[in-house]
Amino acid sequence: MTQFRQDETPQPKSFARTLALKRFVARAVLIAEQVLPRALVPASIVLLFLSAAWLGLFRIAPLWLHAALLLGFLVAFIASLVPLTRLRLPGNVDADRMLEERNALPHQAIRVQDDIPATGGAFGEALWREHQTRMAGMIRALDTGLPRPDIARHDPFALRALPVLIACVAFAYSYSNRAGLLSDAFHLPQPASEVADIRVDAWVTPPAYTGRAPVFLTGRQGVASPSDETAAITIPQFSDLTVRVTGAGTEEAVRYSEHGSADAIVIPTAGEKPDEKTASAEPAAQKAPDNAVRNHLYKIVKDGELSVGGQKWTFKITPDSVPQIAFDGLPKPTPNASLDIAFLASDDYGIAQAWAEIKPLDEQAKDARPLYPLPEYRLDLPRRNAREAKGTTSRNLSEHPLAGKRVRVTLVARDAAGQEGRSVPQDMILPARQFFNPLAGAVAEQRQVFALNANDLPRAIDLNDAIASFAEETIPNLTHFLLLKSARSRMALARNDDMLRDAAKHLWEIALGIEDGDLSLADRRLRDAQQALSDALDRNAPDEEIAKLMKELREAMQEYMQALAKEAAKNPRMAANPDQNNVLRQQDLDRMMNQIENLARSGARDQARQMLSELQRLMNNLQANRGQQQMGEQNNAMREQMDKLGQLMQEQQKLMDETFKLDQAQRDRMQRGDPLQGEDNELYGQDMPQDPGQRGDENGQPSPLDDMTAEQLKEALKQLKQQQDALGKQLGELQKGLESLGIKPGKGFGDAKREMEGASGSLGKGQGEPAVGSQGRALQALRDGAQDMMNQMQAQGQGPGQGVPQYGQNGRDPLGRRQQNAGPDFGDQVKVPDEIDTQRAREILDEIRRRLGNTLSPEAERQYLERLLDMR
DSSP states (O other): OOOOOOOOOOOOHHHHHHHHHHHHHHHHHHHHHHHHHHHHHHHHHHHHHHHHHHTTHHHHSOHHHHHHHHHHHHHHHHHHTGGGGGOOOOOHHHHHHHHHHHTTOSSOTTGGGTOOOSSOOHHHHHHHHHHHHHHHHHHTTOOOOSOOOOHHHHOTTOTTHHHHHHHHHHHHHTTSTTOOOGGGGGSOOOOGGGOOOEEEEEEEEOOGGGTOOOEEOTTOOOOOOTTOTTTSEEEETTEEEEEEEEESEEOOOOEEEETTOSSOEEOOBTTOOOOGGGSSSOOOOOEEOTTOEEEEEEEEOSOEEEEETTEEEEEEEEOOOOOEEEESSOOEEOTTSEEEEEEEEEEEEEEEEEEEEEEEOSOOOTTOOOSSOOOEEEOOOSSTTEEEEEEEEEEEOTTSTTTTSEEEEEEEEEETTSOEEEOOOEEEEOOOOOOOSHHHHHHHHHHHHHHHOGGGHHHHHHHHHHHHHTHHHHOOOHHHHHHHHHHHHHHHHOOSHHHHHHHHHHHHHHHHHHHHTHHHHHHHHHHHHHHHHHHHHHTTOOHHHHHHHHHHHHHHHHHHHHHHHHHHHHOHHHHHSOOGGGOOOHHHHHHHHHHHHHHHHTTOHHHHHHHHHHHHHHHHHHTHHHHHHTOHHHHHHHHHHHHHHHHHHHHHHHHHHHHHHHHHHHHHHHHTTOOOOTTHHHHSSSSSOOOTTOOSOTTSSOOGGGGOOHHHHHHHHHHHHHHHHHHHHHHHHHHHHHHHTTOOOOHHHHHHHHHHHHHHHHHHTTOHHHHHHHHHHHHHHHHHHHHHHHHHHHHTTOSBTTTBOOTTTTTBOTTSOBOTTOOOOOSSOOSSOOHHHHHHHHHHHHHHHHHHTOTTSOHHHHHHHHHHTTOO
16 A cells, blocks of 8 residues: 655756746646636726727816716726636646646656655565656646636636727827827816817928928827927928818917017918918817818028927928029121020029020100010020020011110029029111111111101101102112002001001011012021920920921921022122031031920920020021121222221331330430430429430340430431321211211310320420320220220121121131231220230240349339339
8 A cells, every 4th residue: 555645855956946837837827727717807897997088088078077987987887897806826736736637747757756655565666666756757847728717608608809909909099199198098188169179180292392391299299399400300492381170179379470570470271361360370279070171381592490289390491592693795797687685593492494685775755655666585595494594595586666776685594483684785787687678677667666656656657758759769679669669558557566566567568578588588488387385395395296397397497598598699799609617408407406406395395495595596607607798899898998997006006116125225415415405304204214325226226226425316316206297187088988988086185186196296306205195095095986986886787796897806816816807996805915925925024033133233223113014
């Protein structure tokens, strides 16, 4: 027999620890199986309490209900904890029994480890130890498993799932604006009228041209005071702020406080105009209807703070600067009376549009009624929304009535925000078409008279009648006579501005037909086709329209080239001596137009528009020599007068140099002790000391002047008086010649003649220094008179690009120096000194340095030379 005792039996330490761990886990499982069924009710009460708080029940409930619910949940929870007090803690025997049952251990494998046999004997003890050892091997693989509370037996209807489902729904609802908080159960409820059952969504949309993404404000953290720039939200200027308020409740006031402003701006709902008087006042509390959606829109232009529903956001604005634009050189007329404008423009986000604003300078009558608006001049941008733009645009405005009048041109650039930047204005004469046929010019003048002021229509009719009075002499072509009569009838019968504009258009077509026949009409059709294609590219017209306009441009180009060839055939001089620099082949034009069409179809509209502008300037250059060939005898006479003026200035320069040499020689005689007699001693006092030992010419060689006495030098100066008088006489003849050509001699020519007379009087007295001063001033006055003459020629349509040689432009090399056969030199266009002038300046500097190195030079002379070298 075996005696079972619970006495402690020595066992190995490792086995004892394993067995103790198995029993501890088993006791924990037994406790969990007792606790879990008894915890169903307390857990359900806690979940129902959380659900009530998240659903906002404590927030909206009145005070008595709020207190009752809170007390009910508390009492129920405490009552549900009573069954937990009846828990029985399991012991080792319970743990051993659970392990043996769940692991199906036979022979009480765990409890046998603590038993001892009832009888002794060596064989019995050995057999008992062997039995314990076998049972211990089975114990090491024991598994307690998970608790088995058997909740279904305690809750056969599965009511435990209801609190869980309600809690899940309430938790999801807790993220909405209407949800409550857990803290609401422990705070006194607020009156229902003060709780706004609304949802607020706010975001900022930067302007599209900035390329910035919208900024969503709802739920954004880190909002600080306005002084904390690190927490402020940086957005571009002119961003659109949108605040959307959804739901029922008291309407929330949306305010934006600009920094530096005392009053906040109340942003109204979309479609509602704010009241300026009450914009900063506290709005009256109004009840919004259920499910109402109110949008508040505002454009942010300054730093500030947005506040709505207790939330605040601080904004820091990135300013949008005004575009910058300027002339890249002066506006220039082209040979075909177009206007070329080179410009430079820049903007921080990109330039949307650019144009030239042209306004008349001449004062008009108070009751003036122009028939046409101011001319439009759109600048061709290299690409859309370019941050930096540089280009040249050519537009023909010769058909506008302001052509030939003084105007003020101002460049304007506009960005996508609508801000405009303006350049420094430039005053000029708007290029006008030059009519070489007097009859065509007279017809164009009639049109300009009443187009600028419709009230001057009677004067235009009188001009028409005056031309027709001597039709046998002034209108040799019968067709032209009949056209003028029809134009007069249109002017006389016009009753409104539309009829007057039709008459003006008819007169312009008559003038073009008289002047060039089919060539002028072809030129006009070509320019219209180019303008139509440019407008289509600017507004991103479809490919079908682009193809149609390209076809019209090709037809107009072909018609113009044919008319130009016929015109050249009529002019033997042009046909025999074509300008090789302006030869343009038909295949070159076709290739260029094919490139324009390919670029437009591929989507590169900006490049296509730029190449179209290049084509327009190319056609302008093609007509450069045509206008020069048509100037005729008038231009030849004008060229002759200009050559005479250039020769006169050159002779005056030579005479001044010779006078200076004689005057210098007189100074040398005075230093050597041979002063002049009489009143001349006072003239040559101590102005410029000379070296008594210096003799010879500039190169150190003996000069004929060295052998002349002071009296002989004085006599030589008097002999120069005849040359000076002859130059004055030439200037008088030149002035008469200019007057015969319609050029009024300016003030410069009058000053030059007066200075020449003064120089002649000084030479007659043998006084060199006053004569040199008068001659220099005469030269400068001649230059001023030449510039004034060129301005008058340009005003008459005979300036640069209208048949007169462009001195200082085409007649000079890239450094500004004159080329051969370029015409007279007025002395005011040279940018780099000629070689002879450079050599002369170098020789003067070498001579000054040599005299400074001479220790025998007087102190007064040394001080004078040091001042020349800017050493003092």
